[in-house]
Amino acid sequence: MRDLKERVFVALSLAATLAGILFLSILIIDVVMDGASRLSWDFLTSFPSRRPGKAGILSPLVGSAWIMILTALFSFPVGVGAGIYLEEYAGKNRFTWLIEVNIANLAGVPSIIYGLLGLGLFVRALALERSVLSGALTLTLLVLPIIIMSTREALRTVPFSIREASYALGATRWQTIIRQVLPAALPGILTGTILAMSRAVGETAPLITIGALTYIAFLPTWPITFTGSFPFVEFSLQGLFDPFTVLPIQIFNWVSRPQKGFYTNAAAAIIVLLIFTILLNSLAIYLRYRYQKRMRW
Amino acid sequence: MESAFKIEGLNAFYGEKQALKAIDMEIPRKMVTAIIGPSGCGKSTFIRCLNRMNDLIPGFRVSGRVFYQGKDIYSKDVDVIEIRRRIGMVFQKPNPFPKSIYENVAYGLRIQGMRDRKRMDEIVEESLKKAALWEEVKDRLHTSALNLSGGQQQRLCIARALAVKPEVILFDEPCSALDPVATAKIEDLIDELKRDYTVVIVTHNMQQAARVSEFTGFFMLGELVEFDRTEKIFTNPSSKVTEDYITGRFG
Numbered sequence: 001m002r003d004l005k006e007r008v009f010v011a012l013s014l015a016a017t018l019a020g021i022l023f024l025s026i027l028i029i030d031v032v033m034d035g036a037s038r039l040s041w042d043f044l045t046s047f048p049s050r051r052p053g054k055a056g057i058l059s060p061l062v063g064s065a066w067i068m069i070l071t072a073l074f075s076f077p078v079g080v081g082a083g084i085y086l087e088e089y090a091g092k093n094r095f096t097w098l099i100e101v102n103i104a105n106l107a108g109v110p111s112i113i114y115g116l117l118g119l120g121l122f123v124r125a126l127a128l129e130r131s132v133l134s135g136a137l138t139l140t141l142l143v144l145p146i147i148i149m150s151t152r153e154a155l156r157t158v159p160f161s162i163r164e165a166s167y168a169l170g171a172t173r174w175q176t177i178i179r180q181v182l183p184a185a186l187p188g189i190l191t192g193t194i195l196a197m198s199r200a201v202g203e204t205a206p207l208i209t210i211g212a213l214t215y216i217a218f219l220p221t222w223p224i225t226f227t228g229s230f231p232f233v234e235f236s237l238q239g240l241f242d243p244f245t246v247l248p249i250q251i252f253n254w255v256s257r258p259q260k261g262f263y264t265n266a267a268a269a270i271i272v273l274l275i276f277t278i279l280l281n282s283l284a285i286y287l288r289y290r291y292q293k294r295m296r297w
Numbered sequence: 298m299e300s301a302f303k304i305e306g307l308n309a310f311y312g313e314k315q316a317l318k319a320i321d322m323e324i325p326r327k328m329v330t331a332i333i334g335p336s337g338c339g340k341s342t343f344i345r346c347l348n349r350m351n352d353l354i355p356g357f358r359v360s361g362r363v364f365y366q367g368k369d370i371y372s373k374d375v376d377v378i379e380i381r382r383r384i385g386m387v388f389q390k391p392n393p394f395p396k397s398i399y400e401n402v403a404y405g406l407r408i409q410g411m412r413d414r415k416r417m418d419e420i421v422e423e424s425l426k427k428a429a430l431w432e433e434v435k436d437r438l439h440t441s442a443l444n445l446s447g448g449q450q451q452r453l454c455i456a457r458a459l460a461v462k463p464e465v466i467l468f469d470e471p472c473s474a475l476d477p478v479a480t481a482k483i484e485d486l487i488d489e490l491k492r493d494y495t496v497v498i499v500t501h502n503m504q505q506a507a508r509v510s511e512f513t514g515f516f517m518l519g520e521l522v523e524f525d526r527t528e529k530i531f532t533n534p535s536s537k538v539t540e541d542y543i544t545g546r547f548g
Contacts, residue, residue: 092355159392161388161390161392162392162394162395163353164350164353164388164392165388165392165393165394165454165457166394166404167350167353167381168348168350168381168385168386168388168458169381169382169385169404169405169408169457169458169461170378170379170381170382170405170408170409170461171378171404171405171408172378172408175408179404179407179408180394184395
C-alpha cells in the first residue's frame with residue numbers, strides 16, 4: 001500500500017513536469033513549423049515593409065539591442081548600489097523596513113503601470129519623447145527591483161567568515177565589501193542581472209504605453225561613425241533620442257494583420273526572440289555553474 | 298613580567314544577555330596565554346573583545362576597560378582598524394579567501410596600499426616560512442587557496458595574519474576543525490611564535506592548554522574563575538571548581 005502511494009506520487013510529479021515541457025515543446029514546434037522557412041539573412045537585415053515577403057526585422061532587432069544594452073547600463077550600477085546599501089550599510093530601522101517592503105512590492109507591479117509612469121515621467125515631464133532613452137529608462141525602473149533583490153540575495157550568501165577574516169586583518173568596511181564580498185557575490189549578481197535583462201527584452205506593454213512605434217524604417221543613429229577626414233571617427237549620442245521599435249512590438253504588430261504572410265513573419269521573429277532569450281539564460285546558467293565550482297567554502 | 302593587555306572590570310552583553318562578568322586580568326607580553334572553560338563560558342567572547350571583533354555583531358556592547366599597551370582600546374579616539382592590524386586573529390574554522398595562496402597572504406598588505414611588488418614577494422615568502430607552509434606551497438603560490446588541506450589552510454591563515462606584522466595573535470580554537478597531525482603542527486608553530494608575538498589561545502582541549510601555554514585563565518559562566526601560571530592551574534589550582542574541571546569531573 002505504501003509502495004503504491006509512493007509510485008502514484010512519483011507518477012503525478014513526473015506528469016506535472018512533463019506537462020510544462022510538453023506545452024513548451026508544442027509552442028516551439030508550432031512556431032518553428034510556421035516560421036523557420038522565413039528565417040534568412042535577408043529577414044534579419046531588412047526593414048519592415050507593407051509586403052510580407054520583403055519585410056524583415058532589422059529595426060526591431062537593433063532597437064531591442066539598444067534598449068537592452070542601455071537598460072543594463074542604467075540598472076546595473078543603480079540596482080547593485082542599492083542592494084549593497086540595503087544589505088551592508090542600512091541600519092535595521094523603520095525606514096529601511098519601509099524601503100524593503102516597497103521594493104518587494106514593486107517587483108510585483110504589472111509592467112503596464114511602469115509604462116504609464118514612463119509615459120508621464122520620461123516622455124512628457126522630462127520631454128524625452130518616444131525615444132530609445134525613454135524606453136530604456138522605463139525598463140530600468142521595471143527591472144531595478146529584480147536586480148536589487150538578486151544583489152541582496154547574492155551578498156547574503158557570502159559567508160560571514162570571509163568578512164571576519166578581512167576585518168581581522170585591519171580592512172575597513174569599504175575594503176571588505178569591494179575586495180572580498182562583492183567579488184564573491186558577483187556571479188550571483190550577474191546571473192540576476194542577466195535574467196532581469198531577458199525579462200526586459202521580452203517586455204511589450206510598457207514600451208507600447210510610452211509610444212514606441214510599430215513601424216520604423218530607419219535605425220537609431222550609431223554612437224560611433226567613421227569618417228573620411230580627420231579625426232576619422234565621430235561620436236554621437238543622437239541615437240538615444242531617436243524613435244525605436246523592439247521585437248515584441250513588431251511581433252504584436254504582425255500577428256494583428258490579416259495577411260497570412262505577416263503571420264509567418266511573426267513566427268520567424270518569435271524564433272529570433274526566443275533564441276535571444278535562450279542565449280541570455282544560458283549565459284546566466286553558465287556563469288553560475290562556472291563560479292560555483294570555483295567558490296567552494 | 299611585562300603585560301600586553303590589562304583588563305579591568307570587563308562586562309559584555311549580547312542584547313540583554315550578559316556574556317562576561319567583571320573580568321580583571323593581565324595578559325603577559327611575548328608569552329602564550331590559554332583561555333579554557335566549558336562551552337558557552339564566554340571564552341570566545343572574551344578573546345574577541347581583545348581586538349574588537351565583537352563590534353561586528355549587532356546588539357553587542359561592552360563596559361569596563363581593555364588596556365592594550367596602556368591605551369584603552371574601547372575609548373572613543375581609538376582607530377579600530379589600527380587595533381585589528383596590530384592584534385591579529387586566527388579563527389576556529391580555516392577561512393581563506395577564495396583567491397590564490399599568494400593573494401591571501403598579500404591581502405593585508407594590499408589594503409594598506411602597498412604597491413612595491415618586490416617587497417610584497419619578500420613579505421609573502423617570509424610569512425609563509427614563519428607559518429611553516431612555504432616548502433609545501435612555494436611551487437603553487439598562484440593556485441587557489443581552497444585546494445589546500447584543512448591544516449594547510451589554517452597555517453595559511455596564520456601566515457596571512459603574520460604578513461601585516463601584528464604584535465599580538467589571537468587564536469580562537471584554531472585546531473578544533475583539524476586532525477591530530479595538523480594540530481601538532483599548529484602547536485609547534487605557536488611555540489615558535491611566542492618568541493616574537495604575544496599569543497592568546499582559546500581552546501577546549503586542556504592538554505593543548507597545558508602543552509602550549511605559560512599562563513592559563515579558566516572561565517565559567519562568564520566569569521574568570523582562576524588565572525595563574527599554567528603549571529599551577531594544572532597541578533595545584535586554588536579553586537575547587539578549577540580542579541573539578543581540569544580533572545574532568547564536568548565540562
